[in-house]
Amino acid sequence: MVDESAERLTRVFAALADPTRRDLVARLASGDATVGELAEPYDMSLQAVSKHLKVLEEAGLVTRSKDAQRRPVHLDAEVFDLMTKWIERYRQQAEERYRRLDALLDHMADNTDHTPTRKDAS
Amino acid sequence: MVDESAERLTRVFAALADPTRRDLVARLASGDATVGELAEPYDMSLQAVSKHLKVLEEAGLVTRSKDAQRRPVHLDAEVFDLMTKWIERYRQQAEERYRRLDALLDHMADNTDHTPTRKDAS
DNA sequence: CAGGTTCTCAACCATCAGGTTGACAACGCG
DNA sequence: CGCGTTGTCAACCTGATGGTTGAGAACCTG
Numbered sequence: 001m002v003d004e005s006a007e008r009l010t011r012v013f014a015a016l017a018d019p020t021r022r023d024l025v026a027r028l029a030s031g032d033a034t035v036g037e038l039a040e041p042y043d044m045s046l047q048a049v050s051k052h053l054k055v056l057e058e059a060g061l062v063t064r065s066k067d068a069q070r071r072p073v074h075l076d077a078e079v080f081d082l083m084t085k086w087i088e089r090y091r092q093q094a095e096e097r098y099r100r101l102d103a104l105l106d107h108m109a110d111n112t113d114h115t116p117t118r119k120d121a122s
Numbered sequence: 123m124v125d126e127s128a129e130r131l132t133r134v135f136a137a138l139a140d141p142t143r144r145d146l147v148a149r150l151a152s153g154d155a156t157v158g159e160l161a162e163p164y165d166m167s168l169q170a171v172s173k174h175l176k177v178l179e180e181a182g183l184v185t186r187s188k189d190a191q192r193r194p195v196h197l198d199a200e201v202f203d204l205m206t207k208w209i210e211r212y213r214q215q216a217e218e219r220y221r222r223l224d225a226l227l228d229h230m231a232d233n234t235d236h237t238p239t240r241k242d243a244s
Numbered sequence: 245c246a247g248g249t250t251c252t253c254a255a256c257c258a259t260c261a262g263g264t265t266g267a268c269a270a271c272g273c274g
Numbered sequence: 275c276g277c278g279t280t281g282t283c284a285a286c287c288t289g290a291t292g293g294t295t296g297a298g299a300a301c302c303t304g
Contacts, residue, residue: 009138010141014139017132017139019128022128022131025212030215075212077212077213077216083209084210084213086144087202088206093152094198097153098199
């Protein structure tokens with residue numbers, strides 16, 4: 001099993017790895033907008049922006065509804081949680097480790113400089 | 123100059139968009155390891171893993187030191203903050219917007235009661 | 245219905261990303 | 275010193291990504 005959420009994570013991170021797409025998200029955070037409105041400030045074709053929006057949509061970051069020939073784009077903040085959870089998990093783990101190492105070094109400072117660079121502690 | 127931290131964000135998000143690299147980060151969160159140790163579980167060459175580590179390093183997620191011919195890899199959790207901050211900013215903005223919309227709809231449900239008085243039974 | 249507006253789809257192209265293999269640098273050890 | 279161990283670098287291949295243009299679907303409006 002390839003873990004369902006792994007793929008979502010991959011798509012979300014990949015989606016946000018592009019500056020244009022991050023900017024789109026940033027602008028959508030303050031309100032929905034149509035494709036044309038979103039495309040206007042960029043020096044690229046409308047089609048290119050449409051593609052970017054498709055990527056964001058497939059990552060679950062955005063939903064496109066239908067209003068006549070307009071496609072209002074709406075930011076869907078839910079997926080952010082997935083990322084934040086992933087990040088926080090390992091960040092905290094790493095920081096915890098860091099604190100322990102810190103304490104260990106403090107402790108060793110009392111003793112002689114016996115290079116304890118042994119690994120294989122598992 | 124395209125904004126210093128934008129480039130870092132791009133590199134961090136791109137780095138974590140790969141499942142192998144996310145797994146490396148996950149494993150490094152519980153302790154430093156050498157390239158060989160890290161490469162062992164994967165069905166890919168050592169060189170490939172070395173490349174992945176380079177990407178993580180250039181994203182600032184990892185540092186490689188030098189111990190004889192070994193290169194112990196260490197997870198550097200600091201950069202996570204950059205991401206979390208970016209994410210949280212827009213997530214909160216979007217959620218705030220959502221709450222306001224919600225309130226608006228609630229409000230309308232209260233005092234528009236005279237408009238839909240007729241069920242329009244058709 | 246004709247015509248303008250808004251947007252997506254398809255084909256194409258250049259560049260990048262992730263993998264391979266082969267060569268070799270740097271180091272510890274017998 | 276010579277050799278095995280550990281890891282990087284370089285060249286190469288393939289598929290994905292980000293952009294383009296052209297065509298046309300879908301919809302309002304006159």
